[in-house]
Amino acid sequence: MGGGAVHVTRPIGPYAPVRRAGDWVVTSGQLGVVPGENGEPVLVSGGAARELRQALANLAAVLAEEGGDLSYVVKTTLFLTDMADFTAVNEVWVEVFGTHRPVRSAVGVAALPMGARVEVEAWAHVEGAPARR
DSSP: OOOSOOOOOSOSSSSOSEEEETTEEEEOOBOSEEEOTTSSEEEOSSOHHHHHHHHHHHHHHHHHHTTOOGGGEEEEEEEESOGGGHHHHHHHHHHHHTTOOOEEEEEEOSOOGGGOSEEEEEEEEOOSOOOOO
């Protein structure tokens, strides 16, 4: 799972992208963004499925920084600006997570930062990796 992920290390707001609490790794919401020419995050084009694929790649990169990967994910929350995208994002979900099925809530929202259609946050259980300071 994961691999080849691009992670925008600078969040788009005043928050931490990831925080460790013991063996738990909790991530902030990940958008389908890549670094632009000036280093600022740029939303990928191509709709909700493409955004989710990139958001999950970014999530994998955040987890890797903490000694984990997508197979450690236990709980996710998926935010969608259009519930009509539900089927398309489910297809990407299965493609990326394979047979691993973290618990997930899907929430329809009015808007997301940067005009994104999809955002995903996660809780992962990663035993034994030291906390970053």
